[in-house]
Amino acid sequence: MDIDPLERGPQDACGVFGVWAPGEEVSKLTYFGLYALQHRGQESAGIALSDGERIVVYKDMGLVSQVFNEATLDSLRGYLAIGHCRYSTTGSPVWENAQPTFYTARDGGLALGHNGNLINTPELAAMLPSDRLTATTDTEVLTSLLAAQSDRTTEEAALELLPRVKGAFSLVFMDEHTLYAARDPQGIRPLVLGRLEGGGWVVASETAALDIVGATVVREVEPGEMLTVDDRGVRSLRFAPAAPKGCLFEYVYLARPDTTIAGRNVNSTRVEVGRRLARQHPAEADIVIPVPESGTPAAVGYAEGSGIPFAQGLVKNSYVGRTFIQPSQTLRQLGIRLKLNPLRDVIAGKRLVVVDDSIVRGNTQRALVRMLREAGAAEVHVRISSPPVMWPCYYGIDFATKAELIAGNLSNEEIRTSIDADSLGYISLDELIAATEVPKDRLCRACFDGVYPIEVDEDSRGKYLLEKSCGVPGSAAPSPASR
Numbered sequence: 001m002d003i004d005p006l007e008r009g010p011q012d013a014c015g016v017f018g019v020w021a022p023g024e025e026v027s028k029l030t031y032f033g034l035y036a037l038q039h040r041g042q043e044s045a046g047i048a049l050s051d052g053e054r055i056v057v058y059k060d061m062g063l064v065s066q067v068f069n070e071a072t073l074d075s076l077r078g079y080l081a082i083g084h085c086r087y088s089t090t091g092s093p094v095w096e097n098a099q100p101t102f103y104t105a106r107d108g109g110l111a112l113g114h115n116g117n118l119i120n121t122p123e124l125a126a127m128l129p130s131d132r133l134t135a136t137t138d139t140e141v142l143t144s145l146l147a148a149q150s151d152r153t154t155e156e157a158a159l160e161l162l163p164r165v166k167g168a169f170s171l172v173f174m175d176e177h178t179l180y181a182a183r184d185p186q187g188i189r190p191l192v193l194g195r196l197e198g199g200g201w202v203v204a205s206e207t208a209a210l211d212i213v214g215a216t217v218v219r220e221v222e223p224g225e226m227l228t229v230d231d232r233g234v235r236s237l238r239f240a241p242a243a244p245k246g247c248l249f250e251y252v253y254l255a256r257p258d259t260t261i262a263g264r265n266v267n268s269t270r271v272e273v274g275r276r277l278a279r280q281h282p283a284e285a286d287i288v289i290p291v292p293e294s295g296t297p298a299a300v301g302y303a304e305g306s307g308i309p310f311a312q313g314l315v316k317n318s319y320v321g322r323t324f325i326q327p328s329q330t331l332r333q334l335g336i337r338l339k340l341n342p343l344r345d346v347i348a349g350k351r352l353v354v355v356d357d358s359i360v361r362g363n364t365q366r367a368l369v370r371m372l373r374e375a376g377a378a379e380v381h382v383r384i385s386s387p388p389v390m391w392p393c394y395y396g397i398d399f400a401t402k403a404e405l406i407a408g409n410l411s412n413e414e415i416r417t418s419i420d421a422d423s424l425g426y427i428s429l430d431e432l433i434a435a436t437e438v439p440k441d442r443l444c445r446a447c448f449d450g451v452y453p454i455e456v457d458e459d460s461r462g463k464y465l466l467e468k469s470c471g472v473p474g475s476a477a478p479s480p481a482s483r
Contacts, residue, residue: 014099014115014396015040016191017083017209018172020179020229021200027076029213030083033202034064036209039256040115041087044098048111050176051078055109059084059098080179082172084113087398100173101140105147108176110154112146114139115205116168116189117396119456124165138167146173154178155237158226162239166454168247168395170221172203179203179229186245186453187223188395188444190261193234194218201229206259217260245444245453249397251436252386253294253357262438267297272435273385273427274301274355281425282306283353283381287346289313291356291368298385299355308353313346313372336367348376358386360399362406365419373420382421387429388412391450399447 015037019026030047045067046059058076060067064085084099100111118124118138125141129148142165149157154175168188173180181203183191194202194215202215210217221227224240247254250261257267277298288308290299293316303310317339352372359365369380388407393399402408406415416424429448433440446452 014087014113015085015205015209016113016115016170016172016203017205018081018113018174018179018181018203018229019196019200019213020080021196021198021202022079022231024079024196024198024200025073026079026081026200027073029196029202030081031064031068031073032212033204033209034083034085036212036256037085037205038064040205040254041085044086045084046086046098046100046113047076047081047083048100048102048113048174049076049078049081050174052080052176055102055111055174055176057100057102057111059100061098080174080177082111082113082174082179084172097137097140099139101137101143103143103147105154105175106150110143110147110173110175112139112143112171112173114142115170115191115396116184117394118142118165118167118169119394119454120164120166142169142171143173154180155228158182159237159239162226170205177230180226181221181229182226182239183221183223185224185240185243186444187220187242188245188247188453190246190250190255190259191221192217192219193221193227201234203227203229206255208256208259211258220262243453244442246438246442247395247397248432248436248443248445249386249393249447252432254397257297262436264437269435269437270297270385271301271304273432274298274303275305276301276431276435277355277383277385277425277427278302278305280428280431281383281423283308283351283383283423283425285351285353285379285381287311287313287350288353288355289346291340291354292316294357295355295385298357298383299353302353302355302383306353311346313343313352313354314340315343316340336364336371340368340371342371342375344375347372349378350376351379351381352377353381353383355383355385357384358389359384359406359415359419360389361404362415362419365421369420379422380420381423382416382419382425384424384426385432387426387432387448388415389447391447393447394452394456395444395446395454397447 017033019029044061045064048057100113102111121138145161146157169184170189170191171182192207194210194217196215207217223242223244226237226239228235251269255266259266285308288299288303288310290296372380390408444453
């Protein structure tokens, strides 16, 4: 569970990492790659590794640093690995659904990690052989289908299956000898290719993960492209025409600020959004403070654009992240104080501009404004560096349903009243897009404007859809296993 009892913010599907590097300690490279991607998923973590003869999978619930230690990593030997850190968007947050997933295939095995969310999972599940109908996640369905085709190589099976898969998927998968990476034709979730100094190859959800392992960015994996990496090098195969629709919310919140997407540094984009927000929604105030950490770059930009001094008015508890300990009723009533604490000497008597990345349900902002007023703030002007989130995401962000989204049900003035702010301003969709420097028609904006790039049948969606159809309970699970 999230320790913040007020509101779970937007959650991405996962982070994926893959490496082919003979002579390197690939288990440790994968560990550090996942560590850099931890913000994308905190429920579970896992690594699959091959020495050329067999695949071993080690995974468990918890953070990367909780799942792996030095002894475990030293025992995972090989030259090829994939890794995954998960936030569940299909299937319960239990051990059985942790990734990488694994199935016996042909004369060996196949392991797979997935970032994104599929929208035709029931259709794909119907293709499963009768002995594999227990899959409870879209990722497990994909892995099972790839492994089930005993008369084809992994490459052949993937090129046949991937054109039939709909939705968002950035995949890393492997057999005993080859690393594969694939990205959906819309390229909704990011995926990049990098080169290690020693000649090995790396694929990852974000460029920040390449940086941490000392890899040089080569390029993004193209929408509709599959890469194979083995002792012959990197080969590119096209399984579908590209129709780019990269996720706009990656720029707002999901990606690390030190990541580059489509040639644009995320931090630079967020600072520019703040400048534009200051011009679009000025305020008479004494200081600009961010809601750390995701609101900080936009707050810097707002301060630059407005001329109002920037200040750190809130301190974040760096050790509050993922926990399995239920807060007591007393702590639950403290709400946001578990995560943020005001600097009273900075805030008292001041008119504040408070910059945050988004408002989902509004509970966190409501508690935040109350806390700032209790700390002595004279006025609280809330500025949001994304447009109102009015529509659910079906492509890998676990937003609330439309009924739960505050902007889907209330006007801006009603939201301002609800959170008790003196004023409220959102960046417009056009200004946000302009800050990314990516053409509007190459971005998925569905959570802001309801225009879905891939048609969605809402009746066939749902986080626990496969579990219901298979009668699988979302129960606790055993400790890590190797296969």
